[in-house]
Amino acid sequence: MNIDAIKNGIVIDHIKAGKGMEIYNFLNLGELDCTVALIKNVSSKKTGKKDIIKIDASIDLNFEVLGYIAPEVTVNVIKNGETVQKVRPEPPKFLKNVIKCKNPRCITSVEQGIDQCFKLTDSGVYRCIYCESKAKN
Amino acid sequence: MKHLLSITDFTVEEISEVIAVAEDISKNIYSYSEKCKNKILATLFFEPSTRTRLSFESAMLSLGGKVLGFSDANSSSSSKGESVSDTIKVVSCYSDIIAMRHPKEGAPLVASMKSSVPIINAGDGGHNHPTQTLTDLLTIKTEKGRLDNLTVGFCGDLKFGRTVHSLIQALARQKGIKLVLISPDELKIPDYVKTDVMDKYGMEYIETTSLEKAMPELDVLYMTRVQQERFFNEDDYLRLRDSYILTVDKLSSAKKDMCILHPLPRVNEIAVDVDDDPRACYFKQVQNGRYVRMALIMKLLGVK
Numbered sequence: 001m002n003i004d005a006i007k008n009g010i011v012i013d014h015i016k017a018g019k020g021m022e023i024y025n026f027l028n029l030g031e032l033d034c035t036v037a038l039i040k041n042v043s044s045k046k047t048g049k050k051d052i053i054k055i056d057a058s059i060d061l062n063f064e065v066l067g068y069i070a071p072e073v074t075v076n077v078i079k080n081g082e083t084v085q086k087v088r089p090e091p092p093k094f095l096k097n098v099i100k101c102k103n104p105r106c107i108t109s110v111e112q113g114i115d116q117c118f119k120l121t122d123s124g125v126y127r128c129i130y131c132e133s134k135a136k137n
Numbered sequence: 138m139k140h141l142l143s144i145t146d147f148t149v150e151e152i153s154e155v156i157a158v159a160e161d162i163s164k165n166i167y168s169y170s171e172k173c174k175n176k177i178l179a180t181l182f183f184e185p186s187t188r189t190r191l192s193f194e195s196a197m198l199s200l201g202g203k204v205l206g207f208s209d210a211n212s213s214s215s216s217k218g219e220s221v222s223d224t225i226k227v228v229s230c231y232s233d234i235i236a237m238r239h240p241k242e243g244a245p246l247v248a249s250m251k252s253s254v255p256i257i258n259a260g261d262g263g264h265n266h267p268t269q270t271l272t273d274l275l276t277i278k279t280e281k282g283r284l285d286n287l288t289v290g291f292c293g294d295l296k297f298g299r300t301v302h303s304l305i306q307a308l309a310r311q312k313g314i315k316l317v318l319i320s321p322d323e324l325k326i327p328d329y330v331k332t333d334v335m336d337k338y339g340m341e342y343i344e345t346t347s348l349e350k351a352m353p354e355l356d357v358l359y360m361t362r363v364q365q366e367r368f369f370n371e372d373d374y375l376r377l378r379d380s381y382i383l384t385v386d387k388l389s390s391a392k393k394d395m396c397i398l399h400p401l402p403r404v405n406e407i408a409v410d411v412d413d414d415p416r417a418c419y420f421k422q423v424q425n426g427r428y429v430r431m432a433l434i435m436k437l438l439g440v441k
Contacts, residue, residue, distance in 0.1 A: 103242065105240075105241060105242050105262045105263065105264075106241065106242050106243055107221065107239070107241040107242060107243040107244040107246075107247050107261075108243070109241070110241060111220050111221055111222065111241075111244075111247055112220055113220070113222070114222070114247055121333055122333060122337060123329070123332045123333055125329070127329075128243070129243070129246065130242065130243020130244075130246050130247065131241075131242035131243040131262075131264055132242075132243075132264065132329075133242075134329070
């Protein structure tokens with residue numbers, strides 16, 4: 001199957017096989033007007049299979065979201081058909097309004113108008129700043 | 138402006154400072170009787186707690202201050218659907234300091250973000266209860282003469298017991314603390330407390346299901362209640378409620394100067410005849426709770 005190379009845009013590569021749609025949804029790529037390709041189960045020398053997302057436009061990618069859900073990916077920025085930048089997203093120290101706390105005892109389950117915030121702990125786990133419950137997607 | 142939402146909001150030095158003032162208050166409470174004259178404490182209790190609320194009110198009255206508030210969410214505007222943020226913005230206008238208890242975890246943090254006066258967390262669900270921890274620390278300091286180099290046993294509900302987690306957090310920053318964690322498998326200390334607190338600070342600890350085996354080496358025994366309100370399933374509560382009961386017989390192998398603590402209220406986990414044993418310190422804790430809350434109110438109001 002052939003997917004056209006893009007001239008100006010972004011390629012999110014090395015996505016763990018099966019995780020492409022989750023990233024697509026988290027980044028709200030369905031709302032873009034440009035061509036977006038989600039390619040699943042591409043052959044990979046390293047991992048056997050991987051997913052790839054190609055976005056045919058230069059957009060401001062939310063690296064905070066990407067660093068949280070898929071820090072293993074590589075983001076290639078394409079200009080005039082050439083890769084001009086490769087970025088590995090870092091897990092952010094703080095997440096604001098990316099995910100919601102699932103703890104029914106947390107104040108965020110009832111209080112209107114407060115931000116959903118999580119911080120990265122020393123053990124590498126994201127915890128709600130209010131109730132300190134572990135983040136769940 | 139400083140708040141107390143979690144015991145970790147205070148440094149070891151700040152905790153020592155509060156405990157030192159509380160110890161002085163315990164020796165001469167009347168010399169503090171006008172320290173907070175003309176100051177108002179608001180006690181906002183969105184869920185009932187006679188003990189903690191009265192302790193705060195007694196503390197403020199003993200400092201010469203005044204108290205207002207409510208003891209039940211049904212008698213506040215929250216029953217009409219008012220948010221914590223709005224309640225706090227309003228009450229900040231009426232008071233100099235606020236002590237709040239709320240069934241939702243993290244409510245005091247939301248309050249502190251909106252408040253123009255210091256917030257004291259008087260308990261937020263199963264999350265934090267830092268003034269109980271200050272009370273526990275003052276009692277250990279008073280009874281044992283130190284907060285370091287102690288073997289401390291925690292018995293009962295170590296999973297949902299917020300007072301246990303908070304006290305471990307506070308003790309983690311002291312030297313030479315060894316923990317003995319005594320509980321049924323279902324109520325063991327959560328992994329995140331192990332990784333984020335005990336392992337992080339290199340605390341020595343053992344986990345056991347036997348109170349009897351652990352007893353001889355303990356300097357402090359912290360008993361807890363299996364709290365019905367923390368269970369969604371009543372069958373689980375009933376099955377685990379009677380897991381560990383401290384009796385006079387079990388105390389026979391304990392050190393003569395061991396100190397028994399309990400955050401109260403108890404149900405049946407400490408037999409009533411243990412109350413007469415000189416090692417029973419849980420009612421002294423109640424008295425210390427008043428002193429330490431006086432010291433805390435003074436600190437947060439910047440009163441010397």
